[in-house]
Amino acid sequence: MRDALVNMVFPRRCPVCDDVVPMGEGLICRQCREKPQYIVEPRCRQCGKQLMDEAAGFCQDCMRHRHVYDYGYALYDYQSMKKSIYRFKYKKRCEYAAFYAKDICEKLSGELGMMGADSIVPVPVHASRLRSRGYNQAELIAAELSRLTGIAMHEKLVRRIRKTVPQKELTVQERQNNLKKAFHISTNVVKLNKTILVDDIYTTGSTLDAVAMELKRHGVRSVYFIALCIGEGM
Ligand SMILES: [Zn+2]
Numbered sequence: 001m002r003d004a005l006v007n008m009v010f011p012r013r014c015p016v017c018d019d020v021v022p023m024g025e026g027l028i029c030r031q032c033r034e035k036p037q038y039i040v041e042p043r044c045r046q047c048g049k050q051l052m053d054e055a056a057g058f059c060q061d062c063m064r065h066r067h068v069y070d071y072g073y074a075l076y077d078y079q080s081m082k083k084s085i086y087r088f089k090y091k092k093r094c095e096y097a098a099f100y101a102k103d104i105c106e107k108l109s110g111e112l113g114m115m116g117a118d119s120i121v122p123v124p125v126h127a128s129r130l131r132s133r134g135y136n137q138a139e140l141i142a143a144e145l146s147r148l149t150g151i152a153m154h155e156k157l158v159r160r161i162r163k164t165v166p167q168k169e170l171t172v173q174e175r176q177n178n179l180k181k182a183f184h185i186s187t188n189v190v191k192l193n194k195t196i197l198v199d200d201i202y203t204t205g206s207t208l209d210a211v212a213m214e215l216k217r218h219g220v221r222s223v224y225f226i227a228l229c230i231g232e233g234m
């Protein structure tokens, strides 16, 4: 009843077409359900990227370069959801997080179970970006994921202490330098063992590596990740 009322006052928008979702259709409208393209097996065993060749095991990137994080998964193919993620990130469509997290739980339930994580950590944004945007998109997904799985979220554990240049403008080497000492854990109060990092878009993995480095330096044994989307050859 309360939900129906909230829905009337603040109609929920569809994460795919951005129209108001008709009553009773849930978090996404019926005709949009087939639109998101999911990453399926075979996937790279480290970054989760779609592979064409089952026997390969790892993608080209992961064969060349070892990551600090252990492994992870992305839910969507970037191209199929890029407009959705753009609105989520820059146009204040925070409500999409509920759909994204539910979709992660449904499509990657086995994978989440295998991880057996004791904590969820969203990739932090710098305080100045948080001020200008008003929210951290990764934290919105992480919070919903935490609510659905019961795994505790530690959103204040890692801080982004350096403002970094947008990663897409840089080469791989520049990306790594760009991220050096960008993240910081100030206390040792939480003893985490297995952590899932949550981010919106997986590009090269260097952001996740930088956060994983800081977590592992503070005694976290395994660092996994869940990203909302990943592209081909990103
Ligand atoms: Zn729709």
Ligand SMILES: [Zn+2]
Residues within 6 Å of the ligand: 044, 045, 046, 047, 048, 049, 058, 059, 060, 061, 062, 063
């Ligand atoms: Zn890979």
